Amino acid sequence: MDFEAYFPIWQKLSAAQQELLRGHLAERSVKKGTVVHGGGMECTGLLMVKQGQLRAYMLSEDGREITLYRLFERDMCLFSASCMMNSIQFDITIEAEKDTTMWVIPAEIYRQIMADSAPAANFTNEIMASRFSDVMWLMDQVLWKRFDQRLAGFLLEEANIEGTNTLRLTHETIGKHLGNPREVVTRMLKYFSGEGFVRLSRGTVELCDTEGLRKIVEG
Amino acid sequence: MDFEAYFPIWQKLSAAQQELLRGHLAERSVKKGTVVHGGGMECTGLLMVKQGQLRAYMLSEDGREITLYRLFERDMCLFSASCMMNSIQFDITIEAEKDTTMWVIPAEIYRQIMADSAPAANFTNEIMASRFSDVMWLMDQVLWKRFDQRLAGFLLEEANIEGTNTLRLTHETIGKHLGNPREVVTRMLKYFSGEGFVRLSRGTVELCDTEGLRKIVEG
Numbered sequence: 562m563d564f565e566a567y568f569p570i571w572q573k574l575s576a577a578q579q580e581l582l583r584g585h586l587a588e589r590s591v592k593k594g595t596v597v598h599g600g601g602m603e604c605t606g607l608l609m610v611k612q613g614q615l616r617a618y619m620l621s622e623d624g625r626e627i628t629l630y631r632l633f634e635r636d637m638c639l640f641s642a643s644c645m646m647n648s649i650q651f652d653i654t655i656e657a658e659k660d661t662t663m664w665v666i667p668a669e670i671y672r673q674i675m676a677d678s679a680p681a682a683n684f685t686n687e688i689m690a691s692r693f694s695d696v697m698w699l700m701d702q703v704l705w706k707r708f709d710q711r712l713a714g715f716l717l718e719e720a721n722i723e724g725t726n727t728l729r730l731t732h733e734t735i736g737k738h739l740g741n742p743r744e745v746v747t748r749m750l751k752y753f754s755g756e757g758f759v760r761l762s763r764g765t766v767e768l769c770d771t772e773g774l775r776k777i778v779e780g
Numbered sequence: 781m782d783f784e785a786y787f788p789i790w791q792k793l794s795a796a797q798q799e800l801l802r803g804h805l806a807e808r809s810v811k812k813g814t815v816v817h818g819g820g821m822e823c824t825g826l827l828m829v830k831q832g833q834l835r836a837y838m839l840s841e842d843g844r845e846i847t848l849y850r851l852f853e854r855d856m857c858l859f860s861a862s863c864m865m866n867s868i869q870f871d872i873t874i875e876a877e878k879d880t881t882m883w884v885i886p887a888e889i890y891r892q893i894m895a896d897s898a899p900a901a902n903f904t905n906e907i908m909a910s911r912f913s914d915v916m917w918l919m920d921q922v923l924w925k926r927f928d929q930r931l932a933g934f935l936l937e938e939a940n941i942e943g944t945n946t947l948r949l950t951h952e953t954i955g956k957h958l959g960n961p962r963e964v965v966t967r968m969l970k971y972f973s974g975e976g977f978v979r980l981s982r983g984t985v986e987l988c989d990t991e992g993l994r995k996i997v998e999g
Contacts, residue, residue: 682901
């Protein structure tokens with residue numbers, strides 16, 4: 562089983578802990594668009610991405626969204642296993658952004674291993690600190706950055722993730738990532754288009770002047 | 781030394797770990813208003829409140845503030861020791877809101893103990909998850925709640941913390957807690973006053989109708 566190669570602290574677990582983990586691990590494959598955790602779903606378990614891409618987002622009571630962070634190959638999601646820790650008092654939703662294969666570790670098994678293994682607990686600490694940093698960055702953006710800076714930064718990041726300057730994204734989807742209504746996105750994209758930073762067509766945004774977008778981000 | 785009574789996992793540390801901690805612990809007393817960590821200050825260390833009250837907040841490049849959470853007696857602050865973990869990639873500022881006595885644990889000593897002690901690492905995990913929950917709540921508020929709801933909620937929480945309905949708070953200070961300009965606070969407080977929820981005088985806000993404020997919070 563190649564989970565061992567993906568889990569960075571595998572060698573630091575005892576033989577009994579490795580056995581326990583191996584015995585409860587499940588592999589799961591989902592299609593793009595599948596919601597793998599959320600909506601008061603029971604404790605799904607920890608997810609480790611083998612291949613594909615997951616998106617973690619917050620959902621408001623009235624259905625608005627904002628993207629918190631992405632999980633790529635080898636990334637692990639703790640918050641789909643919030644029952645693992647008493648102090649996790651919030652809910653997020655996780656959706657496959659591409660066809661994705663992942664391992665699922667039951668929360669209770671992981672909690673049990675963490676209780677005895679300092680390496681496992683410290684690994685978990687680092688993951689949590691890393692997600693915390695993502696959310697603090699986002700908070701800074703939402704609170705103090707202008708929308709043009711956030712949109713320009715988002716487009717550049719997407720181009721980087723996808724490895725192309727032609728992004729297949731609707732204005733609605735962009736709004737869900739950034740936590741803004743579609744109309745606000747459309748208005749700003751039109752402005753970007755007028756300035757020659759992007760070219761718009763049905764369902765795609767093409768970045769024409771990444772240098773210009775970068776200058777907007779820097780403010 | 782009564783630190784032992786305050787630190788929940790003291791009994792789960794080895795004699796050597798207890799010795800190490802004892803040998804590097806410092807007690808520090810500061811006056812209300814002192815900034816104990818922040819502004820690119822070097823790694824201050826972990827702080828545990830013995831008596832008093834600390835406020836952790838985010839500071840924008842141009843000097844705006846928003847309160848993230850409060851630390852009361854027996855609460856521990858991790859993020860004043862961000863050098864302890866590679867993945868903590870953000871800065872917060874911590875200020876004494878009352879005259880405060882605290883213990884300071886050097887980051888390197890704590891990291892060393894955590895590396896070997898599963899109980900210490902798991903305790904740290906719970907603290908981080910708890911602060912993460914505070915910040916996720918705040919994100920929800922900032923993104924989706926109306927300002928009247930946030931202000932009413934803040935006033936009720938302050939009254940609860942201070943144990944009085946007469947709050948000594950300027951509009952400027954309230955703005956710093958909530959991340960809004962003073963003018964926005966003043967306008968909403970005037971509306972609350974007109975509705976009979978609060979009575980305003982120089983430097984104080986008196987809550988007259990907590991039931992009414994609670995209804996605003998519930999929306």
